Amino acid sequence: MAKADKDLIGLGIVVAMIIVIIANGSSVIADFVSSLISDDNPRDKVLSAALLLNVALLLFGWRRYMDLVNEVAQRRHAEEAARTIAQTDPLTGCLNRRTIDNALQSMITAAQSTGHEVVAMMIDLDHFKRSNDVYGHQTGDAVLLEATRRIRSVLPDRSIIARLGGDEFACAAMYDPDHVEAIDRLVLRINEQVARPIIIDSLAIAVTASVGLATTNCLDKNASVNLATTLLHHADLAMYQAKKAGRNGYRWFDASLEAELRYRHELECGIRKGIPAGEFVPFYEKQIDLDSGALIGFEMLARWRNPRRGLISPDIFIPIAEEIGLISDLSESLIRQALIDAAAWDPRLTLSVNISPIQLRDPWFAQRLLKLLHEANFPPHRLDIEITESCLHENIGVVRTLITSLRNQGIRISLDDFGTGYSSFAQLRTLPFDQIKIDRYFVSNLDSNKDSATIIEAISSLGKGLGLPITAEGIETSEVLAELRKYGSFKGQGYLYGQPSDAQSVHAMLANQDLLREPSIDPATSAYPFPQAAAA
């Protein structure tokens, strides 16, 4: 029953009682009173009883009414509290994820009727998780409260602030479209305020904010989509850009962001489907002995034959495969194909493969690689693993153990892109590499850049000192080749010797040069001895 109805019923009982008493009881009261003061008027017992009953009913009705009033008040209070809890964040008192959309939509509608626009700000605290982990949740809550207070303190009147969860907030305010610069001032103040150290229990906790901004100005107000949701989505995309740009700053949404993210999403899905579908294929780049000009092997370079977009370069898909945790699957499928291709080549030709730092973190990496070699019956001494300097910043102990165990199986290890990382000469001495590859950045402009020449000279003498052969990547012209040869003996690769090409082209080229494996050699009888671990 509605509380208003209950109110009315309670009140009705009391009013009815009063009317009954007034209508019927007035003469009775008079008789009753006169019987009390005069003995001439004997008390009519029935009337007296009726009067007492009336009074009792009146009191009862009144009490019932008061109870109902109280009950209704309590219920109202409870409903109010439940609504507040449902609509707000219990810690900060801000709106929550469920309610921001409606509040924002109302603000957008109100703004439209007054010629204003609305700006939405998505605010994410940087490094909050770290302080939460280090100082505990109680301190984390205090940080959130203080950050909320500071953000609120700079927002204009009638702004919206919602906590969307964790350390993420959404704010919105109306603004005059002729004064967009006011938004930059506002968000700068938010950044400034949040970045001031937050003192809790004499600890100075540093958090900053990354803010994404989007306005209704560029939205189609007549579109049937929910403007509030779209606006928040745009601000969210911009916030991720702010994070990527280095935190403690802000970014405006721009439409190309959305296209970029859609492209990224397409690539992620494409990689997931493309690996089992065999869309990733090995290409091969020649490796040459520069002194003799002889072909000594190939570096395998991954390519993606994307059904929609054609051939995609590894610089685009390798980092994504790393981020989405598929680099090992991808790499293994490529190596498996490459081993089959290379098994048909002249056995003197080597195969180099690039390995991501993420794969090196896998404690089973060596085992998995040996298993692939075993399955393809490919001799380990023909395989060269290229790891980049950046691997050395990870756990150097793990890398050293891995390199040692791979070398014990006969696999060779090259340090790729040398010169771009920061590996010290001391590290180079302690890690048992088989060769160094000079990054193409220093090679390709060797004939025109004095600094490159100095670096190549230094690396060359380092290689001599450590007894390590050196491969120069990125030889594009005969001028560079001639210049390079002045600094010593190198192996080399680059577009001067041809662009990387697919397995069929390489096979045809090797067939032309009589560099395929002797067909008389039966792989079944020419098995290479593999250690037991390989089959694990």
Ligand code: C2E
């Ligand atoms: P990288 O290992 O340094 O490979 C050499 C890159 O230089 C290749 O680019 C190659 O096409 C390019 N290149 C070769 N010669 C020349 C030249 O004369 N001039 C110029 N300007 N460039 C030349 P690509 O194939 O696009 O590969 C880029 C990077 O992607 C590779 O750099 C490697 O780090 C990575 N990558 C390729 N395949 C794989 C893979 O299977 N796994 C992993 N983890 N990374 C891979």
Ligand code: CA
């Ligand atoms: Ca490489």
Ligand code: CA
């Ligand atoms: Ca390289």
